Every structure is written in structure tokens, then in C-alpha cells.
Amino acid sequence: MTVSMYIIYLSEHFHSASKIQEAVCSITWAHSLAGYDDPCQSSLVKQCREGALRETSKPVHKKEPISPQHLNLLVEKYGKDFCTLADLRLISMCLIGYTGFLRFSEIANIKRSHIEFFDEYLSIFIPKSKTDKFNEGSHVYISKTQSKSCPVKMLSRYLKLAGIDSSSTEFIFRQVTFLKKTNSYMLRKCDKPLSYTRAREIILSALESIGLDQSKFGIHSLRSGGATAAAAAGINDRIFKKHGRWRSEKAKDGYVKESLQEKLSVSKNLGI
Numbered sequence: 001m002t003v004s005m006y007i008i009y010l011s012e013h014f015h016s017a018s019k020i021q022e023a024v025c026s027i028t029w030a031h032s033l034a035g036y037d038d039p040c041q042s043s044l045v046k047q048c049r050e051g052a053l054r055e056t057s058k059p060v061h062k063k064e065p066i067s068p069q070h071l072n073l074l075v076e077k078y079g080k081d082f083c084t085l086a087d088l089r090l091i092s093m094c095l096i097g098y099t100g101f102l103r104f105s106e107i108a109n110i111k112r113s114h115i116e117f118f119d120e121y122l123s124i125f126i127p128k129s130k131t132d133k134f135n136e137g138s139h140v141y142i143s144k145t146q147s148k149s150c151p152v153k154m155l156s157r158y159l160k161l162a163g164i165d166s167s168s169t170e171f172i173f174r175q176v177t178f179l180k181k182t183n184s185y186m187l188r189k190c191d192k193p194l195s196y197t198r199a200r201e202i203i204l205s206a207l208e209s210i211g212l213d214q215s216k217f218g219i220h221s222l223r224s225g226g227a228t229a230a231a232a233a234g235i236n237d238r239i240f241k242k243h244g245r246w247r248s249e250k251a252k253d254g255y256v257k258e259s260l261q262e263k264l265s266v267s268k269n270l271g272i
Helices: 002-014 017-034 043-056 068-078 085-099 104-108 151-162 196-209 220-232 237-244 249-253 260-268
Strands: 115-117 121-126 138-143 176-179 184-187
Touching: 002 017, 002 043, 017 043, 068 085, 068 196, 068 220, 085 104, 085 138, 085 151, 085 176, 085 184, 085 196, 085 220, 104 196, 115 151, 121 151, 138 151, 220 237
Parallel strands: none
Antiparallel strands: 115 121, 121 138, 176 184
């Protein structure tokens, strides 16, 4: 009864589903540590918890995925032959994030020593990720394409213009400094990755410049955009999940936005 009343109290005063989940986990852990039965397993507490979560849970408003069309527009605007280092940094982050299904933490922490170029593709070593509990690391393989939006060629251009040697262990996506004398940009010397806030600002500003509503997008739109395009192309589920480093089908499917035609295809194929 005490735990149930506590859950109700949290629900009424904090209106937070995460607070309730945190409290239940803490109570369970404390009782387990002390060798007592877990009160959170009682039917009364479970009912109170479920009711409180229903009352306090808020709908999730997911950001829109980036589409291939969006990326092509960005490349047209920022990936021209004589673009700046800042422009190439933007385009490289977008293309690598999209094709590698990368989280921001994975993009930001790429070092030159993590990248290996081959004739038809590149390999990026991800030392650790959200689902890599033991920090074993994994490799992401990104193929060359025959278009102007080829992520491999664009990243190669960026590294060359940035002057990052293949033997370097520096973070590749860092802050830039504008040089008035040469009217150009250069990477800052401090070996510190670009912050989430700055990266988000750069990417959203670029999306707005091609006519998109930046409030509908986020950095994670790159990862969900790549996943959505892969699902639409019918990529094998096992390869799909491994490429994105997802631990479950549910987690993977949460990144995919189905088109209206895909949603209608179910009722169109029911034999009537």
C-alpha cells in the first residue's frame, strides 16, 4: 500500500512518467539488495504504476526523416566544386550520417584513424555506441555511388581540403575558423569534436535554406532518413539491423516512416 501511495503522489506532483519508472526501479533494486521481496511485483502496485504511466505519459513527436531529395538539394547548394571547408563539413556529416545510420555521438567521435578507404567503399570504425554495452566496437561500411551525392567521394574531398593526413588520430568534424586574409576556412587546432548544439544549428540552418521547416527536423533525421530509405528499398532485415547497430526489430522499426502507399498496400492486397 505504501508503494502504491508513493506512486500516486509522484504522479500528482511531478506529472512525469520517467520519475515513476525511476522510483519503481530504485525500490526494486533496494529491496533486492537487502534480500527482501519486491513490493513492486504486487498486483496493486502494478495497477497503480500502469495507471500513473497512462496519466503522465506524453505523446512522442518524432522528427521527420531526411529524404534522398533533401540531400541532393543540399549537395547542389553546398557541395559544388569550389565550396568552402565549412560547406564540405556540413555535407560530409549529412551524407555519412544518412548512409551510415549514425547517431550524433557516432558522427562527432569519428577520428581520421577510424576511416579506411577502399576502391568501392569506405569503412568507419565505431569504437562505442548506445547498444554496444561492452565497447567492443563495430565497423560501418559505406559504398561509393555514381551520383554527385556520393558519400565516399564527398568525405574524401573534405579530408583533403581540411588537410587531415591519413595517419592522423584527430577528430575530423571540428570547429572551423574563418581567415579574412585568404577568404577561407580552416579547422581549429584544438582536437575537440563539434558540439551537438553547433552541429544541430548548422544542419537545421542548411535545411531551412533549401525551403524546409527546420522545426520538423533534427540531427537524428539523418539516421531515420537512411533507415526509411533502406526499408523502402527492401533491404534484408538482418543486414539492415546490423548496419544500424540496433539490438531489436522494435527499435529498428521505430526509425522507419512508412509512406501512404505502403500503408494502403495492406488493405489493397486482402483479396477483395
